[in-house]
Amino acid sequence: MLRFIVFRLLQAIPVLFVVISATFFLVRQAPGGPFDAEKPVIPAVKRALEAKYNLDQSLFQQYLSYMGDLVQGDMGPSFKYPGWAVQDLIASGFPVTAELGIYALLIALLVGTSAGVFASLKPNTRQDYIPMSVAMIGICMPTFLLGPLLVLVFGIWLEWLPISGWGDLPGDKILPSITLGAAYAAYIARLSRGGMLEVMSQDYIRTARAKGLPEHVVVLKHALRGGLVPVVAYLGPAFAGLLSGSFVVETIFQIPGLGRFYVQAAFNRDYTMILGTTIFLSTLIVLFNLLSDVIATWMNPRLRDSLRGGPQ
Amino acid sequence: MSEALDVNADVIANEEHGISLWADAWRRLKSNRLALGSLVFLLSLIVLCLLTPWLAPYGYEQQNLELGATPPSLAHWMGTDVFGRDLLTRLLYGGRVSLMVGFIATAVALFIGVLWGTVAGYLGGRVDTLMMRLVDILYALPFIIFIILLMVVFGRSVLLLFMAIGAVEWLTMARIVRGQVQGIRQQEYIEAAIAMGLPVWRIIWRHVVPNTMGPVIVYATLTIPQVMLLEAFLSFLGLGIQPPQSSWGLLISYGAESMEEYPWLLVFPGLALASTLFALNFLGDGLRDALDPRASKD
């Protein structure tokens, strides 16, 4: 197992290296620098600024010094927020995004799997159609539409819940979490229904029934583990999706998270900030993909065996 | 000669015509009312959007500042925005863009994915390992972040948007096609074709590709809504289509800003996008059931 994880981690390193390098050079190709503000800056000041941020060196030199700093955890100063280092901005924004993401993922997993399993128990009946239709609506309702609608209904018309902020007012975390989690809950519901139906038609479920096991044992003990494999495998991509979804949710609900910083940085051409955030998020996503792979593999005894390595 | 002809004519007259799997699938699809309804809805939407320049009563940039934002009325069925522009007109023009992005990017994904997947799956061995390794690596990349980056760096052009989205979506397509081809590659009719001495290109074209088409069509149908969603997402963030051009994502974004005062500006574009995505997903599900009778409901 450990060997497998180490092996996969080693595989991730070149991927991350390519991501970092590509991002670096891509960002430097962008037209318009960070100091091309509305007001023209005096050339001498601009030169001084460029020197301060190493922009006067050759591209390759900049790359080398950036990579050198990165290894030590230094992502350089932000162009737009003078006095702030990028890693500090990330450190201030990420906990909020992470909290939002975790709530959303929990909602998605709890609601999604239970709805999917519930629907799969009686396929093609009302018990199946109703949750699955709701799930379909959830999939077709993008976050940027669901968010405003929820705000409109629960925030503005009913005035039940606050419409913005994070941790300022009681209950202000509810709407953003639901907004972000809904689509994933819907998708997970469909995945787990499909997975369960697939497993329930297997021969070994017939064996379990032939043994006279109670139905809840058949479903929870014999079917669930196989039925949820697609859900676990989806966790990696879901995590990546949640992060990018949080860009929208944080914008709608004015949450001071990493996603909002990223979108703002994209508009402001805050090079170091874009670069730093991309690197940070990419690393996170690559690691999460790895984690979900490992869990999915671990859940399957056949694959687990091959992880231990070597013929016995 | 004439005798042979007579024999053939006689036989042909008695031939029973078979029902191909396509015809069979179409029959099943027709009996699925939801999927058929979705198909009709989408076709009419496409026709409507194609004919928009001739149908629309107003221009999409045509402002009427005196009028300002008005709720739906007889003159403006879906109301107007703050600049007095007709929402229905803008919605139809936006639909053109959204649908176009959906179809073109999916076509790009389809083309690359099918080619890549077929070659990898059919050749197998080291070529396959190499090609799929690349797909795996690209898969691990955070693409949304990359697309945002591309939009920032190269400016917001629709063409770039097509390419960027297509370049992301082909990965899954390639995986699906490759899986299919690998399965088909092991079927005995492929071995029979090889044993017959048919050239490789003919085997791929006549025996492999037609049998991958089912899942490919299904997946393509399900890719279109994903792509439209991605475009809308980027436009919502202000990184996609540029005003005064409109797309559904952009309209929703504007609608969300002023939803307290003018809720119809959010509701109609939202409805348009959601119902289109709905129809595409239902059609995709219906196609899946129709093309794969084993997975279908009874």
Next chain:
Amino acid sequence: MLLEVEDLSVSFVTRNGVQAAVKNVSYCLDQGQILGIVGESGSGKSVSCYSLLGLVPQPPARIDSGTALFKGEDLLSMSAARQREVRGDRIAMIFQDPMTSLNPFLTIGEQLLEPLVYHRACSRSDARARALQLLEEVGIADSERKFASFPHEFSGGMRQRVMIAMALITEPELLIADEPTTALDVTVQAQILKLIADLQTRRNIGVIFISHDLAVVNQLADHVLVMNQGEIVEQGPGERVLHHPQQLYTQTLVASTPRGAKLMDRIESAVNTESLLSVKSLSTSFVDHSTSLKTRVTAVKDVSFELYRGEILGLVGESGSGKSTLGRSILRLLNPDMGSVEYEGVELLDLDREDLMPYRQRMQMIFQDPFASLNPRMTIYDALAEPLLYHSTENRQSVHKAVLQLMDDVGLQRRFVRKYPHEFSGGQRQRIAIARALATEPEFIVADEPVSALDVTVQKQILELLLELVARRNLSMLFISHDLSVVRYLCDRVLVMRQASLVESGRVEEVWREPASDYTKQLLASAPVL
């Protein structure tokens, strides 16, 4: 009386209407008796037993009528909860495919003790002790360690032993075995059959043994029941039903089961030692992708033999013996590592793609799976015309005539020529596949288990078709099969393969009379006979 089934009728309600699967079936079974239920696919033999235990999902299934008294209690009218109590406790089941019938996510031990834990409220440690003991009893040594293993670590035969242990752990009064040896090799089948027979005698339980194979049922059952299209055709003591059948259907079934060498005249006439194909020291290996550890497996090792013009050469072996790989290596569908394959003196392994083309026409292959060997998106016409268009300069007229001629040759009606494979039955598909192989007018055919997937009556028809075609077109054939009786029925000479090597070769009647290798002896002894 242990079980009395009276007037059982089951039907399936589908979109296309109601289809009767079991019609007015009645039989009874005593303690200590083995009832064999025989029938071809779709005869309703499995449904008639599954429906007793509520194992057929309703809907689509529907029990129309009947009672099934198990020790005086009606299984069909009892509540689902009561049915569940009986199921797996007093009536146990084993299934056909041991590879898929065990849960791959749970350990063998966990699955073994479940019946005790849920039916008897037995403590886990007591159940464990019982399970370990039973594992030893069904012939699994080192039971402590095996207890914690997962199913994938077991071979097919071992898994079936586990299934049997699992079924017997609650000491049921009735055991229903649905084709329990069909997926197993013949030597393993013999062991499992013996195990079932032993356990049955020792415990004096009732057994219902469902099978398509008359020979297997003959070996095991006291009482035999023959089913066809949902109805009981004939029932009675095994000896009488199988050896002196009264009904026409049973007679056909018995006659279709290949027995003995029937074709003495052929054997006499086919004495010909002109070599057509000469294989020398052939070895083929490939990379095993089934595990993540990519190991090279030698599937064919140093095999040499001659194939004479006009003969049918049998190639027998159990699964994994390399017999299919050998067939495909000869046709260059796989590339051998070393050795030589000479066809009329020409070394095939040295030919490049271009030079191989004429030989591709002269050598063809027939495959096992009639559902996988035809492209589902091509009509019969297209499938048969393709080789004709590719290998000859014939015009459309003559191609059309040739296609119809091929249809005639394999006994298919001409009017089906525009139909698609999915519209045909397995036997008809195999006829189409044979016609396709004949389209290039080959001299030599490799037939890889061409009748294994077919019901016995259809199997007989296809075998006869092959014999007729071989004689009429003067074909030579390498006939690959795991089924000894089929080989004996059809072939002139036989090769026996085991673990990639040839262990025996010779004329069929000589090998059967006096097998040279121990393995062949074991194979012949294991094969059940009717």
